[in-house]
Structure formats: structure tokens, C-alpha cells
Amino acid sequence: MIYKQFHNKVIVRIDKGEELIDCLKTICKTLDIKLGSIIGIGATDKITVGLMNTKTKKYQSKEFTGDHEITSLVGNITTLNGEVYLHLHVTICNVEHKALGGHLTSAVISATFEGIIDIIDGQINRDYNDEVGLNLLSLK
Numbered sequence: 001m002i003y004k005q006f007h008n009k010v011i012v013r014i015d016k017g018e019e020l021i022d023c024l025k026t027i028c029k030t031l032d033i034k035l036g037s038i039i040g041i042g043a044t045d046k047i048t049v050g051l052m053n054t055k056t057k058k059y060q061s062k063e064f065t066g067d068h069e070i071t072s073l074v075g076n077i078t079t080l081n082g083e084v085y086l087h088l089h090v091t092i093c094n095v096e097h098k099a100l101g102g103h104l105t106s107a108v109i110s111a112t113f114e115g116i117i118d119i120i121d122g123q124i125n126r127d128y129n130d131e132v133g134l135n136l137l138s139l140k
């Protein structure tokens with residue numbers, strides 16, 4: 001993983017074999033980024049995505065292996081209990097060019113990942129909301 005900062009933007013390259021979320025978290029911690037957005041594209045051969053079951057309030061996860069393009073990753077950077085918290089959603093496509101996606105849990109990069117982090121000078125925490133079972137943005 002390698003990155004370069006230009007004012008409030010960080011250009012990110014994540015390499016083959018590296019885990020995407022680990023790398024993005026490390027960059028946020030190293031550069032002390034507590035609020036911002038992330039976009040990216042790339043390729044993965046092992047990815048787990050989730051879907052929130054709103055009745056059980058639990059994520060149903062599914063792993064996909066083999067060649068997939070990360071056609072779009074979008075997400076935000078906030079904090080939970082003061083620690084960096086990434087909320088990332090992803091769309092991938094398989095060898096048949098069919099799109100799949102969900103809430104990103106983990107992804108191993110198979111070729112490269114190219115991301116841009118947009119830093120916002122501030123901090124937004126999250127609070128657990130029992131009604132939906134999620135850590136919601138705390139904006140009060």
C-alpha cells in the first residue's frame with residue numbers, strides 16, 4: 001500500500017494480496033483522518049459483503065472468490081468511541097459482467113486498488129441505535 005497527500009485529498013494505491021479495509025484504516029490512523037469520504041475502483045479475488053436483515057438486525061454475509069472487478073467503492077470515515085470507523089459499500093462484477101454488491105466486510109486485492117480519500121477537517125462520532133441495530137451518525 002502506498003499513498004500521497006495533496007492538501008485535503010489522499011491518493012491511495014493498494015497492492016495485490018493486501019486487505020483493503022486494513023490498509024484504509026491504517027492510512028486514516030497514520031494521517032489522523034477522523035472524517036471524510038472514500039471512493040475507489042480495483043479488483044479482488046476474495047471479498048465478503050453483507051446485507052442488513054432489518055428484522056434480526058444482523059448482517060447476512062456472503063463471500064465471493066475468483067476474479068471480480070471492484071466497479072465502485074463508496075463510503076465514509078467517522079469515529080466510533082474515538083476510533084476510526086469506516087462504512088463502505090461496494091459494487092463488484094463477475095466474469096459474466098453481472099454486478100453484485102453490499103456492505104463491505106473484507107476484500108483481498110487481486111491486482112490493484114485505486115482510491116481517493118477526501119478529508120473533512122472535523123470529527124463525527126457514531127452512537128448505537130437499538131431500534132435499527134446500527135451505529136448511526138451522531139449529528140447533535
Ligand code: FE
Binds near residue numbers: 087088103104
Ligand atoms: Fe452499510
